[in-house]
Amino acid sequence: MTPSGSAVDHDYKPEAEVVDLCRELIRIDTSNYGPEPGPGERDAAERVAELLDEVGIASELYEPEPRRTTLVARWEPDGTDTNLSPLLVHAHLDVVPADAADWQVDPFAGEITDGCVWGRGAVDMKDFDAMLLSVVRARARAGVAPRRPIRLVFTADEEAGGMQGSQWLVDQHPETINDCTEAIGEVGGFSLTIRDDLRLYLIQTAEKGMNWLKLIADGTAGHGSMRTEDNAVTELAGAVSRVGNYRWPDRITPTQQGFLDAISEALEIDLDPDTVEETLARLGSISRMIGATMSNTANPTMINGGYKHNVIPGQATAAIDGRTVPGGRAEFLETIKELIGPKVRFEHAVDLPSVETEFAGALTEAMQASLLAEDPGARAVGYLLSAGTDAKAWDRLGIRCFGFAPLRLPAELDFVGMFHGVDERVPTDALEFGARVLDRFLAIA
Template sequence: MTDRSNPAAEVVQLCSELIRIDTSNYGPDGSSGERPASEYYAEKLAEVGIESQLFEAAPNRTNLVAHWQPDGCDASLPPLLIHGHLDVVPAQASDWQVDPFAGEVKDGCVWGRGAVDMKDFDAIVLSVVRDRVRSGRAPRRPIRLIMTADEEAGSEVGAHWLVEHHPDLIADCTEAIGEVGGFSLTVRDDLRLYLVQVAEKGLAWLNLIADGTAGHGSMRNPDNAVTALAGAVARIGAYDWPHRIHPAQQAFLDAVEDALGIEINADSVEESLARLGTVARMVGATMSNTANPTMLRAGYKVNVIPGQAVAGLDGRFIPGYEEEFFDTITELLGDKVRYEIANRHIAVETEFSGALVEAMQACLQAEDAQAKAVPFLMSGGTDAKGWSTLGVRCFGFAPLQLPPDLDFVAMFHGVDERVPTASLEFGARVLDRFLDQA
């Protein structure tokens, strides 16, 4: 075994090159494809002797799986699943300062769609693995690398398809790391909290449907589908969901209270955490179930009352409160509106404990003496929803030390998405240490 090499040597270049491969995911009704990025990733692994398998649920919707079990790792241990996704949400170039698919390095950052969601971590993993192979440094245990398609549209031809059709690829893994977590939040000059995701809200995308009597727009109509739907949408939009504080959420709030010397009021958490920047919005969204009307469809002519009106609803529920979510939605809809489930996935949770968590803390502190790892509950969803159905403990741990003034939360799906090059290099060093201990 050689001395520690430089796992961060090519991470910036790899991130830029991945961004240049446009893998925009327009959803099931649009054109998209991850195959070029999967082939790029497979080629980079092949350069250091790691073979990959490519799996497709649909043409060009490509998932990559690689087994890395070199001499020197403890083959008696279950593989650690390290996962990322290769698709990104679309970007409108006219809104950006730079071409969103140029992977430009500017002002100390790599710019482009996917820079933080999540081609940054994809590049970190690739950089570390390639360096360790070249320098002859085996990980402590076998590694299962999975880079998926379709995470940005619900993972139906990605992680969930792999779990359903190829569960043997994941079933021997007991723990996993991926997005979203491991990023820093500076709360004092001498303290950075690194948020490790141990739970994420469940997902319920619903179609709210009102059926009525079609007719002429000039006539009275007590059975107007638009009126019924509008009332239901207004009730849901105005509903004040009760607080449901998950243990991971409480642990995060306790850590912030201790760090800032304040008491956080659950009724005004975003105001209480205002000094932490836009992360306060993310915390506020995980204090309760949420339901946001997002789409409306009705009618085809202004003087025709339609027989049906439909709304789209994005619902998210705290682990353990799925039944409460659907019961509340049913009550708010009333008698004239029903719902159909367009997409539904479980909430995910695990405990912030064990050897893997201890390794995270140790590796963060080795690179940042002011680091403290804390758990958190995320409002969005990840591929962990798929892996966890097979019993895998999933953590969001894609380490990044961030400048205090970077609006990191706004980078996700935002205009001018970018990641500091120093953060990428930090993440590579932390992950490299982590593979020695995980």
């Protein structure tokens, strides 16, 4: 292996395979149905292992349950500076389910239409799986080492909180990654066009906590024709309505303030604290994600109770998807208790913390430099993600986590709508751009 360097210094194309690899991975159905049985990630993990083995990179497969497979590989060829701590580069193999009847194309065919790769996982996140494999394979074949040792981790179960993937790996096999101090993965590095000569590339430096709650109302079962003052459905319905209609107060975190400052500078305006969300609306569809990070949120998503029209049930339940800003968990739980009232209780279905790190340091400088080399109008900015990622697991080991899966996107593309959406797709030129940026990044990070 020769010393590390970028694509411009060597005769290889990091983007050469990225489109084909993305299509191939989409065709492997890894739908995650949560607690219900599904295909698992085994087939995809075995294919990734084959692709790495072809270029001399060995990997190990880990399974807490049959077919719930996570792959870990160590990549530190000759030329790597082993005095530096390894960089964790992670991507998940599972995807949320897709109903083919709702799509214009088969969601598991990996078709190319209108300059895009279509299919479930095209942006969440088999695009980055493909970028990573394309870059690593190109570098390995050319004998070009990354600057520092790399831990490649392709996880299972990210779409259900990582209990069968990243969280399990940290609990059972922390030795695979506990020498890493920094990590990159989803969801960040994608562009937001401000004007023709300026694109902000949003780097995830924080993400909200996940507080999925089960609300439970108990009452007296009885005949549906009788009067009752102890109806579980009535109590639950009132609680769900109060939670769903509550307007959570803004809680601006350091990461959020940094992003708002960057938007203010980019748009050349002074943001009025009372009209921030109106200003964010000018950013297009991304405003939905950013708006959701201005405060804690709690959305009712399921409600269950009863089994027959004329039977009053003794219990009714509802699901609440709660997301908390960094530092906002205690306030969230106290508010939920007040909203649901004394006759309804809750249990935690998922309780995962928020994550936040500073948008500063050599790694963020490397992100800016690698983006700028491919896009002269690029400006990297940190932001708070409204959803959750495997960073919640890595953070438990003290690893600083960043979302950096670079994509230069068309200004008109509803990128946020692609996540878990119908007709999910990613432009082929964005995939190729991302591979080139990632290649440059590994040379200097």
